[in-house]
Amino acid sequence: RSALLAVEDLSVAYTSRGVQRPAVDQVSFTLDRGETLAVVGESGSGKSTIAQSLIGLLPAGGNVTSGTAHLGDRSADLDLLRLSDQSMRPIRGRRIGLIPQDPSNSLNPVRTVGWSVAEAMRIHRRGDKRTRQRRTLELLERVGIDDPERRARQYPHELSGGQRQRVLIAAAIALEPELIIADEPTSALDVTVQRVILDLIDELRTELNASVLFVTHDLAVAAERADSLLVLHQGTVKERGPARTILTSPQDDYTKRLLSNAPSLLSPPDRRPVPQTDPRFVAVDGLTHRYKTGKSSFAAVKDVSFTIAR
Ligand code: ATP
Ligand code: MG
Structure with a gap:
């Protein structure tokens, strides 16, 4: 396996009312092609901050204060952290697909579902209108939406939470990205739907040979889904390595504590x-x-x- 993403010494701080507070401190990891890496940690540990800095979507006040994040071939020297908005645009949606946390707020409420699925194809001028429409239906079908033709004409409020998340996944994979970033993709869904959605992401990863950066606060879910884990606490990496190794012999006290809070993993x-x-x-x-x-x-x-x- 070869590295798709190499993050080195990523630090991010938020400035509010003139005070700068670090949120992520010197985080390094690599993600191989076809691999799923779970970033695990409790609320406020910096998981979303890492994900957002990689796609240039840090909220106002957030700044990358150090680090590099190379995507793809090293000789191409593409550092995600150094890209302007304009240079990030061709990458977001095309090489990196984002599956957001909350399917309720992430779809445009005044646009049809089909419009949202086709958005990346329109932005990146992929195919003509007919081709995009056909591909939209294929994608909806692929993510398990019944009757795609009818659904494509509906509005987000006419769909269930699980269906909306499927739509967002279809939109994220429309251009077959190499990297899928999923920030708590199922935390707004009920448990039975969660599993189905995570299975779908797994299948698509295999089909596209994509890598997945999977953000979750749930160590049990991370352990089940990821090849590797990055355990984050207050913005710093506590432990990093193959999921199996970390689960069977955690080295860090914080990881041990997380494990003891996930009883299903222990007994x-x-x-x-x-x-x-x-x-x-x-x-x-x-x-x-x-x-x-x-x-x-x-x-x-x-x-x-x-x-x-x-
Ligand atoms: P959660 O599990 O709740 O989503 P997280 O691990 O994703 O948490 P982040 O949202 O990355 O954590 O937050 C990391 C730190 O950065 C926290 O201390 C948080 O208060 C701070 N932070 C996040 N967003 C902002 C912001 N827009 N302005 C100021 N501080 C922020
Ligand atoms: Mg978060």
């Missing part, structure tokens, strides 16, 4: 097995599942028993 829930000969279809007997946060622990599910008959 299976306390559950008595269902006897093989039991005529009932599902029998849960005395299921208890505890979560630990810091020093305290609480039972989310306590001594639950039920059966579902065949």
Whole structure:
């Protein structure tokens, strides 16, 4: 595998009311082609700041204070952190696709779904109108939208959250980017939809041989989806490496703490097995599942028993 993205010593600070406060401090990582790297950390650790600085979309007051981020061939010397707005434009959407966090606010409410999917193709002057329309329907179909022709003419408010996120994914991959940046792509969705959307991103990564920079606060999800992890705490990298290595032998105390807060990674829930000969279809007997946060622990599910008959 070869590196697609090499970030070195990235530091970002926010200035508000004349005071500069660092948000990301000397972060380095590489992302290989076809690889998924999860940036994991609690709220405020700097995950979105990293993602936004790579695509030139830092909010007002945010400034890159050091570092380089090379995309693609090193000899091309394309440093994402040094690009002007105008030089970033041909890259965003074409080489880097962004899947945003909140599907409700990320689609233009007064434009049809089809218009939004075709946006990158229009900006980058890809094909004529008919070609773009055909490709839009293909993309909607690919991301699992039923009846794409009807849906393409609808407005975002006519779709569910999960469908809107599929639409945003279709828009992000329209020009087959090499790098997909997904900032908490499922945090606004309910659990069953989350899984489907993450599966879809996985499939598309394989199809396009794209790399995915996956931002999440959920270590369990990161562990399941990513090849490598970057554990972030207060803007600094606490640990970095193959997901499996970090999960089985975390080196840093902060990572250990994160792990102990993700009980599903450490021990299976306390559950008595269902006897093989039991005529009932599902029998849960005395299921208890505890979560630990810091020093305290609480039972989310306590001594639950039920059966579902065949
Ligand atoms: P979350 O999980 O809540 O999305 P995050 O890991 O994405 O958190 P960031 O949004 O990158 O964290 O924020 C990192 C730090 O930068 C925080 O201390 C935050 O308060 C600060 N910050 C973020 N955006 C701004 C802004 N627009 N102006 C000033 N400070 C900001
Ligand atoms: Mg964030």
